């Protein structure tokens with residue numbers, strides 16, 4: 001299908017541009033994935049599944065679609081081992097979450 005084809009093209013571009021990031025906290029080993037989307041950073045929890053983008057909130061939680069482009073991108077990145085790995089100290093966890101949620105709030109606020 002055409003839309004599915006376009007979607008995989010977008011995912012491919014996200015991977016090629018290195019916009020999937022795996023943040024690994026040390027020494028706990030806790031991991032957070034994010035994708036730099038068109039509006040800013042999106043926090044993605046693939047196992048949940050969960051994403052902070054508007055499409056996920058209104059489309060997926062509203063039962064209209066099954067996934068968003070960021071979830072698809074993280075899944076593809078894991079499969080193809082194509083992501084940027086960042087190691088962060090556990091001590092910086094709170095600050096990291098603060099910056100990420102601030103970025104997410106800014107996107108919703110601007111709508």
Ligand SMILES: [Zn+2]
Nearest residue numbers: 051053068070
């Ligand atoms: Zn998303």
